[in-house]
Amino acid sequence: MKSLRILIVTHAPLSPEFGAGQMAINLAEALRNQGHDVTLWSPHPLVKKVGQFQNTRLMRLKLESFLQSQKPFDVIDSPAALITRKVSQSAIIVARSVQPDILYLISSLNDTKKENILKKNIRILTKLFYIFIASFYVIQGWKRAKYILCLGSLEMCWMKKWFPWWRNKLSYYVNALSKTEQKTLAEIRSKRSKKVVDNTRFIWIGRWVFHKGYDDLKNFLMNWSRLRPQDSFTIAGCGNCFEKDELNSSLVKCNLNFISSFKRDELPHLLASHDVGLFTSKVEGWGLVLNEMLESGMPVFATPSGGVPDLQPFFQEELKPFPASLESITNIPINIRDLTDYYKVFDWNAISLKYLEMIFSSFSLV
Secondary structure (H helix, E strand, O other): OOOOEEEEEOOOOOOOOOHHHHHHHHHHHHHHHOOOEEEEEOOOOOOOOOOHHHHHHHHHHHHHHHHHOOOOOOEEEEOHHHOOHHHHOOOEEEEEOOOOHHHHHHHHHHOOOOOOHHHHHHHHHHHHHHHHHHHHHHHHHHHHOOEEEEEOHHHHHHHHHHOHHHHHHEEEEOOOOOHHHHHHHHHHHHOOOOOOOOOOEEEEEOOOOHHHOHHHHHHHHHHHHHHOOOOEEEEEOOOOHHHHOOHHHHOOOOOEEEEOOOOHHHHHHHHHOOOEEEEOOOOOOOOHHHHHHHHOOOOEEEOOOOOHHHHHHHOOOOEEEOOOOHHHHHHOOOOOOOOHHHHHHOOHHHHHHHHHHHHHOOOOOO
């Protein structure tokens, strides 16, 4: 098999702290292990205090400029919105999704703020304009790409429904943790108690935005606290949601702990110190926190979004529908079993082999 020169573009900073950046790093490492020459590139740092539309334009220009300074690539893997005409003429193009861009854009209209009607209408009109332009960039990128690589089977089903003329371009991949992180979580899993304790410690991890389902989470917390006041809840990685969303008043009777942000290396302790995970996203790219919670031996109550359909076959007992019920909490098993079959699929080396198979299937690059 010929060694390929591959460029992986991410719109996020190249850091494990960012989901898209983490995926790019893991994919690049796996492809290098297969003997390929892989370059990772991000347009960051960007100009501060610039709107989203200007940022996207700047990213596109910076990518074109970067390509002019490099030797030719065999494959360019990029978010669809950054695939300009010049980029598409440079190599085999893979429009790899890291999030359902259009659905995220539509979902952003539901984020509410306290403001007068005029300001609210102006904000909505501004968002609609940005959604139109951003969606145009994404669709344009899909059209220019040789392959559209969806994140998870759920996104691919959505693409087949709404863009059936691109069915032949479509494929999907799954998300996974690095081997080092998987080993760390396996150790946590092996030390778990075999049943959920009476004072259950729930954890929810995510940004405090509408598509993460914070409204459903709040309703669950308030209802559950009336039924089982002895249980506790941690909301982590939510930024300053405590002040922004007036959680002081709406959830004052809940036994809550807020962690506005945490470092990546603090995650194992966070998972080990909780019993049950909550995942409430309405729209989700994948939700790597699902893998993290499940691999740490934690049962998870989840909405059917992101990676849930792809993870369900491997965690039929541990991955349950959100919201939880009293009966489901008392009867749910704790996952301390071997995950050999799961690791065969949710592994970046396995993901990279499928990735390469997709590329080599249509091109004489062997």
